[in-house]
Structures are given as structure tokens and as C-alpha cells.
Amino acid sequence: MPTNDAARRRQSRRIALSSFVGSAIEFYDFLLYGAAASLVFNELFFTSLNPLTGTIAAFGTLAAGYVARPLGGIVFGHFGDRVGRKSMLVLTMTLMALASFAIGLLPTYDQIGIWAPVLLITARLVQGIAVGGEWGGAALMAMEHASTERRGLAASFANMGGPAGAVIATAVFAAFSALPEHQFLSWGWRVPFLLSVVLLAIGLFIRLRVTESPLFTEAQRRAQESAVKQEAPLLTVLRQYRKNIVLSCLGGCGALVLQSLLATFMLTYATGLGYERSTVLLAQTVSSALHIFTIPAFAALSDRVGRKPVMISGALVAAVAAFPLFWLVNSGSAALLFAAYILGNPILQASMYGPMAAFVSEMFGTRARYTGASLGYQLATTLGAGTAPLIASSLLSSAGGGSNSTTVSLFIAVVCLVSAAAIALTRESHRSDLSDAEGTGAALNTEGRAAAATAGATH
Template sequence: MAATAPQTDRRYAWKVAASSFLGNTLEYYDFLVYGTAAAVIFPKVFFPGEEGFLATLAAFGTFAVGFLARPLGGLFFGRRGDVRGRKSTLLLTLSVMGLSTIAIGLLPGYATLGVLAPALLVLLRLVQGFAVGGEWGGSMIIVLESAPAHRRGFFAAWPNIGGFSAQILITAVFAWVYTLPDEALYSWGWRIPFLLSAVILAVTFWLRRSLDESPVFTEAAGRPETPQHESGPVRAVFREDWRNLLLIVGLRFAEALPYFLLTVFALSYANGALGIDKSTLNTAILIVSVLAFPAHGLFAALSDRKGRRPVYMLGAVVVAITAFPFFWLLQSGNFLLILLGYVLVLNLGHNAINAVQPAFFAELFPANRRYTGAAAGREIASILTGGLTPFIATALAGPDSTRWPLVAGYVVLGAAITMAAVWKSPETFRRDLRNTGASPSAAAPGNAGSAVRK
């Protein structure tokens, strides 16, 4: 049928994946550049009246604020994407997300505006988070719904590497920024990484405008409306898919905790408590970010053959058993050992989860509320599993950062929650994405027999 033609066109699938990859790169670039600045720059620029520990907590608090708006953005843009289409919604989220980041780069500091400066920072962070809440779900879903059926996990994984491509960009930019004298760094140098997001925004907007609407959405939109649509996708998700929403919350712990711990909190902890130069960790993060590309491809391809659950479970187990060793390796101060710790936690643990997550989450929901369900579930989980991680880790470590075992134990607990969620989740890798009927959330764990095989 004509509506599904793009689904078998691999060249078009790669084009969709490229546009979503760039959009997700901008999403993570916006959030990670803020996280990096919150760890190093913002305590002095926006919270200069506080002592070092309190200023860092305040800066990480504004980092967490952005995540508070993400569930609302997920619900708002998810509903819009399910009703009005994936493409137009993604153009909107991209624009709002990019412009708010540029505005942060132009914001005067505390020395100029006083208390108004951190207040405006929080406001822009909320706007940024609101837009990000709708970006991830839509960008993954439009790829999933446009990819060849037997390789949709593989194609959907590539946009999710945006976090690591963004990390490469941020590491390169801040490597230059950190060479500036303190006076230049804290006046105008820190603004450069924020303003550079305009380049990614322009390229991604141009590429995204040329896409077609998702064939699965086009086909679903042409059918008679279901009772779920009559009551609205948001209400239907909470009424029919609440079990899947809870599963997604549990599934996110082993993915988000180690990622934000190693890319945000560890920068502050290693430099302040261990005296490790920031460039050492930036180099390690750069290397694991490059290794993330082949790792995602491998794990995603494996999930198309063996299923989402076993690959996801593997990642959660690795995160659990490497949490304490990571801190031991970090405390050694040796670059190669620090790099080993990053590779174990991120490339072998986190990457296995991150590669599978886009397809796994989206496949839990039927077509007519897939955007709403995947976006809302992921962003509700983001508050607990992502935005609060640097803040909680800093508080657990304490003013002198000696209570690091509590931080490692926090990660192990999160990984255990994820393992339980994987155990309770149904297998989804052979489900029919065109289904607009009742949610399959009640399926028995690991039972794909009732799914339509494609």
C-alpha cells in the first residue's frame, strides 16, 4: 500500500534517522552544555554569594529544574504529534529548544542583573525543558515508523547517539574555553558553547523540513477514530497504558543515572575532591563518546535479532556491577584506569540500554497514542532518573565528597529497579506498529506470540 512505501526505502530511512540524530544532538547539546556550565561556571556567574558547596548545589538545582517541565512538554507535544502529525511537531520542538539555549548564552550574570539573573536562568531552563520533553519521543518515533520492519531497532538507535555526539562537541568546545584566562572565561567565554547551538539548529531545521510524514501516522490518521482518540490520547494513555508508564519509569534508572553521573557530577567531584584536572575527564568522555557509535549499532542490531529485553537486561546488570569499581578507578588518578571505568559503565552498560530504549519504549504503545505514551513516560521518568541525579549525588557525597559509596550505591539501586522493570516488561520487537487498538501492556513478560509478526 502506498502509505507504507517509505518503510521499505532504506535511503529515506537513513535521511529520517539523520534528521532525528541532529535533533537529538541539539537536545543533548543543550542539556549537557548546561550541565557542564552548571558544574564549573554557573556557581560563580549566577550564584556568587554562596559558598562553594552551596553554589554547586544551587547550580545543579537549576539543572534539575529543566527536567520538571519535560513531562508537561511530553504530554503537550505528544498529544499534538498523535493528532496533528510527527513532522510539524518536531519542527516546533526544535525551534523552541534551540532558541531558549541561545537565550541562555546571551543572559547577563548576577553582577549585572542581581537576583533577576538566576530567576531568568530558571525560566529559560523551564522553556528549554518543555520543548525537550517533546523532542526525544517524536524524533525516535518518526524513525521507527519509517524504517524497514526487521531493522527498526537498528535505525531508531542512531538518533539516540545524539547524547554522545553532543558530548564530543561540548568536550571540544570546552577544551578551548578552559584555556581562556578566568576573566574572559567568566565574562564571555562560557557563552560561546551556548551560542554555537544556533548552527545545529539551522542545519537540523533545514533537513527536517524536507521529510515526509510518518507512513504509520498517515495510515492511522486515515482510519475511523477509535474510542481512545475520541477521549484524547493523553487521557487514553493514563487510562489504558498506565502500566507501561510505570515500566518506563523503572526502565530509565539504569540508563539515566550512570549517564548524568559520569558526564555531569563526576566532573565536579573529580576536580574538587580528587584534584583531577578537568581535561583528563573530558578526554575520557570524548573517547567513550566515539566508541558509543559502534556500540549502539552492535547492541541495536542484536535487539532486532534476539529481542529488546535480553539486551536491555544485559546493560542494567553491567551498570550494577561496575558502579563501585568506577569510583575506585577514578580515585586512582591514572588516566588509563579512569578511561577503563568510563568504558565499562557507559559503553558496555549504558550503551546497551540506550541503543534499545527508543524502539522498546515506542513499541509499548499503539499508533494513535504512541507519541504521547513514549514521550510522557520517558519524561516523567526524567525527573527522578535524570535531572535530580547531579543534585542527589552531590548531596550524598557531602561537602567534603567523602561519602562516595552512597553515590555508587544509589546507582546500584537504580540498576536493580531497572532489572525488575525489564523482568515485568513484555517483548515488543515483532509487534505491528500499525496497531491502533487496545494497548498490549497486559501481555505476559517475554511473550511475543500474540504480536503480529512482520
């Protein structure tokens, strides 16, 4: 007969796999938009603008999805902390697939005028709300099923979904971009979005078979037995964990700025330098494939030596490497373009991003963890990933375009240094006890410590 520990390990592996597959499907939909915004939307939805302005406008709609992500984190976080992690993950996946399918059916600017970009932005906002609720639930489901010594690795499976989704999205988009130009612009770009309904069926099959988080179940039992009325999770986060929200947001910006620029801005930048579109997409696909393996590697390292040493080292190295990263791309060599992508994603970005899911989640107590982790992370995506392509395009435009990338590199360096400083201000959490209903977050402020002490005495 299998032991309870053996059964728990099997269940943990099943949950981690479901977090990975579910996140990969969600991020396929979300990141597919980035590729289309870089290569298609400026021509189809902003045709009245000149090419550079149209590209900036397309990146503006990309940013709209990131702006909506904190709202999704708050809404789905609230019900995830009250009702359960699993049901929210099923709902976010369905919402994302329907929004992506709708994008594939949208008429263009030439067909309905200004309503085309309006509908595009609306669908993108729905995508943002959906993915805003997805990440926190996927990370928590995996982390709350794992043992203390494997929490970072388990939580990283949600982050692995990002590059996995990027591989699928880029590969599918690249396949259709190989069509003749007029066919690609008329119908080819739509097919990857329409395929979302197929991925939805796969994702729902997997997610409906997992069990609820044991930590959430225990916290819910305690709440039902307690005579004290439970306040809304968002109020708990704002009252007890304000400092944690700020530090998790700033601490995550470096990784997310780098991720966003490599996934979107670099496509436009490299093709503008003369690289073939297929070459850039292939480089992005290869680096994302490697990224899937380096994210858990850095997360596992953080389980051994701590979240802070791994993430701070990655941020400092990225700040320095931001300049040679663009020098490699500016060389005009396809081999060096591949080297830039591999340096940027699987090494620099993964060193910060791998431990991030556990780093952020460990800052909050169980009864408000979905809300707190989602809000902290999604604010980082909005501030970092959501605005980065728009800022980089504007900096490049003000520098005269072409290969004048110094200001973009400086922008990356400054953000990474800010992230390193924010992470340094947190308390190491890789061995903290998450079974406490109030948590022992990485940077628990004075109010949080008092509440935790009170809860400990009560129980």
C-alpha cells in the same frame, strides 16, 4: 527502476539520519547546560553561596530542566499524535535553540542579583519542555519508517543524538575553557550557547526535507473515516497504558541515572580530586564518541535476541560495576579515569540505553504513541537523570566529600536493580506488530488488551 522496498529503505535511512542529526543538535543545547552547571554557574549565578552549596544549587537548576521534560512530552505528544510527528520536531528544535541563545546573553548575579538565577531557571525550563517533545518524535519517526526486524536499530538513532550532542558540546566547551580563567568566566562560556542559532539553521534544513510517518498517516486516515470521536491521546494513555507508563519510567531510570552522573556530576567530582578540567572533559568526549557506535550495536543486538535480555543484562552488570567505576576515578590516574568513562558510557550505559527507544515506543498504540512514549521516557529522565547529580552531590556532602564515593555507587546499584526488575515485568516486544492502531505494547494491561481486541474486530 527501483523497487518499492528499495525506495522504502532509502527513505528509512534518510529519516534515521535526520533523527540522529536533529537529536544531536537538541542534545548539544541541553547537555551544554550540564557542563556549564558543573564548572561555571556556581561561580556566576550563585556567588553568594559557598562552593559546595553553589554546586548543589547549580545542579538544582539542571534538575529543573528535567522536571519540565514530562510537560513537554505531554504537550508536543498531544499535537504529535493529532497533527503529525514532523511539525512538532521542527517546533521543538526552534524552541530549544532560542532558549540556549538566551542563556548565552544572561547577566550574572553580580550584575542583576537574584534575577540572574531566576532567568537562568526560566530558560532551563524552556529547554526541558523543548527536549521533552523532541525525543519521542525523533524516535518514532525513525522507528515507524523501519521494518520490524530493524526497529530497534532505527529508533536508536534518536538516542545516538545524545552522545553526539555531548561530544560537540563538550568539545566546544573545552575549547573555550582553555582560555585564561577571567576571560572564560567573563565571556568564553557564553559562546557555545550563542552558537545554537547556527546549529538551528542546519537542523531545520534537514528536518524540513523528511516525510511524515506512514504509520501515523494511516492511523490518521482511519480516525477520519471512523464515526467514533477520538479522545485526547493523554486520556488514551492514562486509560489503557497506565502500567506501561510506570514500567517504562522505572525501566529507563538505570541508564539515565548513569548517563547523567557521567555527564555532569563526574566533572565536578573528578576535578575536586585534582584532575585537570581539560583531562576530564577529554575523557568525557572520548567516551561519548565511542558511545555513538555502541548504542546502535546494542540496539541491533536487541533486534535479534529481544529488548529484555539485552537491557536486563546491562542493568545487572551496571549494578555490580558501580563500585569499581568510582575506584578507577579515585585512583588519581588519568589513564584509569579514561577507563572509567569508557566502562561507564559506551559499555554499561549503552547496553541499557541502546534498545530503550524501541522498548518504550513499542508499548503504545500508534494514535497515542508520541504521547505515551514521550511521557514514559521523560518521567524516567526526571526521576533518574534529573535528580541524580543533586542526589549524588548531597550523598557525597553527607559522607564528608573527597573520595567517599561508596554511597554514590550504592545509589547507582539500587536504581539499576529496580530498572532490571521493571524490565523483567514487561512482555517482549521486538517482533510485535505496530500496524495495529491500538498497538501491542510490551506490557499491555487488561484494559489495553480489551481495547486492542475491540479495535481489531472493528477493522
